[in-house]
Amino acid sequence: MKKVGKYDEQIRKMFEEGRTYREMAITLGVDEHNLRKRCVAIGCEYERQDSKHPIERINEAGAYDYMGGYENGESVIRLRCRECGTESDFSMVWIRHNEYKPPCKICREKQRAEHKLELARKREHQKNAEKEERDRTRRLRIQFVQTEMKVCRNCGGLFFGSGMYCSKRCVARYNEAQCERRRRVWASEREIDKDITLDRLYKRDGGRCHICGGLCEWDDFIIKEEQKIAGNMYPSIDHVKPLARGGAHKWDNVKLAHRICNSLKRDSLLSGTNPA
Numbered sequence: 001m002k003k004v005g006k007y008d009e010q011i012r013k014m015f016e017e018g019r020t021y022r023e024m025a026i027t028l029g030v031d032e033h034n035l036r037k038r039c040v041a042i043g044c045e046y047e048r049q050d051s052k053h054p055i056e057r058i059n060e061a062g063a064y065d066y067m068g069g070y071e072n073g074e075s076v077i078r079l080r081c082r083e084c085g086t087e088s089d090f091s092m093v094w095i096r097h098n099e100y101k102p103p104c105k106i107c108r109e110k111q112r113a114e115h116k117l118e119l120a121r122k123r124e125h126q127k128n129a130e131k132e133e134r135d136r137t138r139r140l141r142i143q144f145v146q147t148e149m150k151v152c153r154n155c156g157g158l159f160f161g162s163g164m165y166c167s168k169r170c171v172a173r174y175n176e177a178q179c180e181r182r183r184r185v186w187a188s189e190r191e192i193d194k195d196i197t198l199d200r201l202y203k204r205d206g207g208r209c210h211i212c213g214g215l216c217e218w219d220d221f222i223i224k225e226e227q228k229i230a231g232n233m234y235p236s237i238d239h240v241k242p243l244a245r246g247g248a249h250k251w252d253n254v255k256l257a258h259r260i261c262n263s264l265k266r267d268s269l270l271s272g273t274n275p276a
Contacts, residue, residue, distance in 0.1 A: 008042050011035070015044040054092060054100070061100040083107055183243070192249040202235055205256040210238070211270070212261055232260035242267040 007028050014024050021039070025032040039045050054073070055066050064079035073092050080087045081104040090102050149158045152166040154174040159166035165174065207216050220231035230236075238257035241247030244267040257265070 008038070011039060011042065011044055015039065054095070057100045058095065063101045063104075081107060084110070193251050196237065196249065196251060196254055198235060198237060201237055201254060201256050207235070208256065209235075209258045209261055210255040211257050211265060214258065216256060216258055230259050232258060234259045236262045238262045238265065241269065245269070 007030070010028065011024060014027065019027070021032055021036055024039075025035045028035070036045075055070055058064055058066055058079070062082070064081060067078040067080050067087060069075060069077040069089075070092070073096075076089050076091050077095075078087055078089050079102075084104060084106045086104060086106045088105060095102050149160060150164075151157070152159055152170055153164040154170035154177075155166065157166050165171045202216065202218075208214070209216055214233075216235035217231075217233040218235065220233040222229050222231070235256055236259045238255050238261075239247045239249070240253050240255055243249070247253050
């Protein structure tokens, strides 16, 4: 262990600077206990805080006024808060632990309430700032989208992107509508027999399906929500050579068929039928 006596000048200098015993001991690399003894020997001893009376230290702290009750270092005394004027009982152990400035319960609750209020204000301010940022971003997005918006060719809705349609469904519907339009135009340009009706065809074919050979049933239907829904055995007009394959809506190309048979046949040709 280094001797402390040869550092007297440095100790006096650090004492005048207000250094603590621990800081002096660390700077000089000596034992703190021996440094304290040397400081007492050369007259550089700090005034001990413990030498003051606890009541005097409470008054010097400036937070409370002593009201009475002190007997020893473990007694309970009564203090009055200088900020809110509330009188409370405190233990001397608790007072020493809090450096003679124990927190007042009323002031502590007030500080907690102020802290909560401040946090609520910060959260509200942050929420408003985030909302303004979202609104600004939304306005910019709308402004940008409006400049790049397109009108769907099928449904007429606005959309953002490339192409002429807003979705694949609109593409399919538009193509179907175009096919139906072309079919109607094609049908209107061809010669058709406008006197073809289901009743006349039923009488001509004797009410027999030309696909399965069974009899058609006029009573095979139901009425649902004021609409007539045909059953499987209900008669229908079938084009022997389908219209999709170039067939004509004429008497020599139409025959009677069950609704279900006509649906299953669709646009196909029956075996033995000449597609020409």
